[in-house]
Amino acid sequence: MADPFALLLLQLRKKAGRSQEQQADAVNAVSGRVTVTRREISRYEHSETIPTNHTLGHIAVACGVPYEELLREAKAARTRRAQARRRVEQDEEDMKRRTVLEGAVVGVSAAAAEPWGRLAAALRRGTKVDEPSAKALIDRAADLHIQELGLSARLLQHKVESHLDAITAVLPRAGEHERALTIAAGETAALAGWVAWDLGEHTKANAYYKVTSECASSTGHPPLRALALTYASYGGHAPQRKLGLLRQAAQDVRGRGNAAAAAWIHGRYAEEAALLDNATDALQALDRARFAYDFADHTSEQAWVRFVTPYRMDSLTLSVYSQLRRSELAVTANDAIARLGNGLPDGGVVVLGDLAVALLRGGNVDQGLDVTRNFATSAHAKPNTMGKERARAIASLLPVGERDLAHHLRQLAA
Numbered sequence: 330m331a332d333p334f335a336l337l338l339l340q341l342r343k344k345a346g347r348s349q350e351q352q353a354d355a356v357n358a359v360s361g362r363v364t365v366t367r368r369e370i371s372r373y374e375h376s377e378t379i380p381t382n383h384t385l386g387h388i389a390v391a392c393g394v395p396y397e398e399l400l401r402e403a404k405a406a407r408t409r410r411a412q413a414r415r416r417v418e419q420d421e422e423d424m425k426r427r428t429v430l431e432g433a434v435v436g437v438s439a440a441a442a443e444p445w446g447r448l449a450a451a452l453r454r455g456t457k458v459d460e461p462s463a464k465a466l467i468d469r470a471a472d473l474h475i476q477e478l479g480l481s482a483r484l485l486q487h488k489v490e491s492h493l494d495a496i497t498a499v500l501p502r503a504g505e506h507e508r509a510l511t512i513a514a515g516e517t518a519a520l521a522g523w524v525a526w527d528l529g530e531h532t533k534a535n536a537y538y539k540v541t542s543e544c545a546s547s548t549g550h551p552p553l554r555a556l557a558l559t560y561a562s563y564g565g566h567a568p569q570r571k572l573g574l575l576r577q578a579a580q581d582v583r584g585r586g587n588a589a590a591a592a593w594i595h596g597r598y599a600e601e602a603a604l605l606d607n608a609t610d611a612l613q614a615l616d617r618a619r620f621a622y623d624f625a626d627h628t629s630e631q632a633w634v635r636f637v638t639p640y641r642m643d644s645l646t647l648s649v650y651s652q653l654r655r656s657e658l659a660v661t662a663n664d665a666i667a668r669l670g671n672g673l674p675d676g677g678v679v680v681l682g683d684l685a686v687a688l689l690r691g692g693n694v695d696q697g698l699d700v701t702r703n704f705a706t707s708a709h710a711k712p713n714t715m716g717k718e719r720a721r722a723i724a725s726l727l728p729v730g731e732r733d734l735a736h737h738l739r740q741l742a743a
Contacts, residue, residue: 332376334406337399339374341392349374355391356384379406458499463506466496470513471632474520481712482527489521508548515544515553516633523560527714531564545581552590555581556633559594562601563715571601588625589634592618596645603652615649618642639668644680647687654690662687666696678707682719689726701727701734708741717742 331339342352350367357363365384372378380388385403389396458466473489496514503510522537538557545553555578562574575598582590595618602611619642627637643665650658665684669677681704688697701723708716724738 331374332406332409334379334402335374335376337402338388341388341394342370342374345392352391356387359387359390360384376406379403379410457502457504458506458510460506463499463503463510466492466499467509467513470496470517473517474632475635482524486521486524486528489517489524493517493521508550511544511548512550512553515541515548515550516556516631518544519553519556519560519633522557526560526564529714534564535561551581552587552631554578555587555590555594556631559597562597568601568605572598572605575601586630588621589627589630589637592622592625592642593634593637593645594618595621596642596649599649600645600652603649606653608653611649611653615646618645640665640677640680643668644683647683651683651687651690658687659691659693662691662693666700678704678713678716679719681707682716682723685723686719686726689723694728698727698731698734701738705734705737705741712741 342349345352345355347355348367349370352370353365353367356365356370365387369378373380380403382400382403385399386396389399469492473485473492476485476488493514496510496517500507500510500514518537519541522534522541525531525537526534538561541557542554545551545557558574558578558581562571562578575594578594579591579598582594595614599611599614599618602614622637622642625634625637627634643661646661647658647665649655650661662684665680665687669680669684681700685697685700685704688694688700691697704716704719704723708720720738721742724735724742727735727738
C-alpha cells in the first residue's frame, strides 16, 4: 500500500495534468538545473524515496502548494519509514532469537533422544519422519484432548492450532505414518473447531469440522467424522438438523473400540430429542447410551472420548430427565451427588450445571443452591459456552430470595 505522502505527490501531479516526465521538467524549470528525472518522480510516487527538503521547495512552487504543507507531510512520511524499518529489524532479531532457542531445544532433545528433537532435525533435513517422531505428534494430539478438560478455550486455542500446523508440515514427509498422522490431524482439527465454537468463531469452527470430515474420508476412519458431526451438533440451529448429524455420527461409531464414543453420541441424541419434547426417542436413545457405556472404557479408547466419564453420563441423564420432567430426576440427582463426592472431576462445569438444574427443578432447593454455588465458582474458573448456557438456565430457576446469585449467573452467561 502506497504511503499517504506518495499518494499526495501523485495527486498533485495529476491535478496539474502532467505526465511524470512533464512533472520532472516543471521541477527542473523552478530549480534552474536538470537534477530531477522521470524515474525520480516515479520513485517519489511509489514510496521508494522521499524528496529532500530542498527538492520539496521546488515541487511546492511547481505545483502551486504551500511549502510548509509538503514539509510537514514529508516529515510524517520519514517517521513512518523509520518505524517500519525498526519493526523489520525487530522481526529479524525475533527470528534470530527463535532460531537460537529452537536450536537449543533441539540440541537438548536430541541429546536426550527425545522424539521432538528428532522430528525437528528430520524436518530440517527434509527426510521422512521416523516412527518415534510420528508417535510424538500423535501422542501430543491425544494430550490436547485431555488438556481440554481443564483449560479454557482461550488458553487452549493457540496450542491446538500450533499443533495442527506441526502435523500439517510433517504430512508431506509422513511416508508409512501418513494415515495415522492424518487421523491425528483430523482429531486436532475437530478440537480446534470445538474451541473456536466455544469462543464464538462459528465460521472457523465449521471450517475445521469440514477438514476433520475430509481427514476421515481420506483415511477411511468413520469415527473421525463422528467426532466432527457430534461437535457440530452443539452449534446447529435447526433441531432436526442436529438429530440428523447425530444419527450419522451413531452409524460412524458402530463396531469394536467405539463404545464410549457411541455412549456420548446417543446421549447427545437423547438431549436434543428431549428438547423437542419427544420423550419416546429421548428415552430410547438414553437407554442406548447407557448400554454402550456398560462396554466402554473412556480411558483406553480414542483420546477424544476422555471427557465421557461416569460424571458426564450422569450429566446427560440429568439433562434429559430434567427437560422431560421425569420422576426419576430426584433419584438420579442423588446418585450423581454420591458419585461426585467432595471432588470436582475434570470438565465438571457442565456436570455441576446439569446437576443444579435437576435439583432445582426437582424441588430440592437447598441442595440445588449448594451445587449452584459450586457451579458458579467452577464456571468462573473455566468459562465456556456450555457453562454459560447452564448458568442462564439455573438463574431462571432460582428462588426469589437469591437475586444476587441469579444476577451473578446472568453475568456469567453474558
